[in-house]
Amino acid sequence: MRLVVFGRQGAGKGTQSARLAAHFDAPHISTGDMLREAAAAGTPIGLEAKGYMDAGRLLPDEVMLGVVEERLAQPDVLEHGFLLDGFPRTLGQAEALLGITEVDVAVNLEVPEEVVIERISSRRVCKGCGRIYSVAEPPSTNWTCDTCGGEVVQRPDDTSDAVAARLATYQAETIPAVHWFDTKGLLVTVDGVGTPDEVAERLIAAVEARLAERR
Numbered sequence: 427m428r429l430v431v432f433g434r435q436g437a438g439k440g441t442q443s444a445r446l447a448a449h450f451d452a453p454h455i456s457t458g459d460m461l462r463e464a465a466a467a468g469t470p471i472g473l474e475a476k477g478y479m480d481a482g483r484l485l486p487d488e489v490m491l492g493v494v495e496e497r498l499a500q501p502d503v504l505e506h507g508f509l510l511d512g513f514p515r516t517l518g519q520a521e522a523l524l525g526i527t528e529v530d531v532a533v534n535l536e537v538p539e540e541v542v543i544e545r546i547s548s549r550r551v552c553k554g555c556g557r558i559y560s561v562a563e564p565p566s567t568n569w570t571c572d573t574c575g576g577e578v579v580q581r582p583d584d585t586s587d588a589v590a591a592r593l594a595t596y597q598a599e600t601i602p603a604v605h606w607f608d609t610k611g612l613l614v615t616v617d618g619v620g621t622p623d624e625v626a627e628r629l630i631a632a633v634e635a636r637l638a639e640r641r
């Protein structure tokens with residue numbers, strides 16, 4: 427399975443990718459999670475990334491391509507494929523991705539802007555493992571992660587200024603990449619409004635239908 431998940435900020439890419447990765451038995455590769463881990467570890471790329479992320483700006487394509495190319499060469503990806511969440515995010519990244527690997531399906535998780543703004547303002551994430559929660563669905567005890575016991579907090583780039591910048595960048599930079607995948611016959615759009623379980627069911631059905639068509 428070589429799957430790309432598109433969707434504007436807060437659409438539920440991380441939430442759904444965790445479910446899709448379990449269903450299709452492929453590694454979930456979130457470039458945002460990788461950059462947050464690198465920033466927490468204080469690596470050179472992580473320190474560079476933090477400034478861009480906190481301001482809601484995209485890192486340069488050449489930096490991201492290096493990160494993704496290295497990840498796609500790992501044994502788990504060579505054996506099981508991948509589920510890319512948050513990459514590609516520009517036309518340049520999209521073209522470069524199809525230069526290094528084939529992609530079976532790209533899904534576009536469609537959620538209106540007013541809904542994602544609401545979701546982002548109530549999002550909370552684990553500082554330790556990145557598990558995603560919300561004010562409506564918090565961990566079972568006192569903002570302590572059910573998976574790893576880490577502290578569950580608001581993301582530093584979930585401020586209203588950074589969210590506005592991220593949504594504007596999505597429109598200007600990522601929509602052209604989504605359209606480009608459509609012209610390649612690889613895109614399927616799925617309604618991302620509903621409960622997480624409803625959306626997961628729709629996504630799995632849409633991906634399986636597309637794979638069956640291509641066989």
Ligand code: AP5
Nearest residue numbers: 435436437438439440441457458479485512545549560622
């Ligand atoms: P990244 O971490 O990828 O952030 P993003 O694209 O802004 O997307 P989000 O993680 O905000 O949203 P999501 O769609 O994953 O939603 P989630 O599942 O959490 O990237 C961060 C930054 O890294 C970028 O801004 C950039 O600086 C840098 N970067 C990363 N990749 C890059 C690249 N390729 N090139 C350049 N720079 C890059 O859900 C949101 C909330 O909604 C949660 O609280 C969740 O519980 C809730 N929720 C989810 N689904 C539902 C539902 N169905 N109903 C109700 N609530 C729901």
Ligand code: MG
Nearest residue numbers: 439440456458
């Ligand atoms: Mg995410």
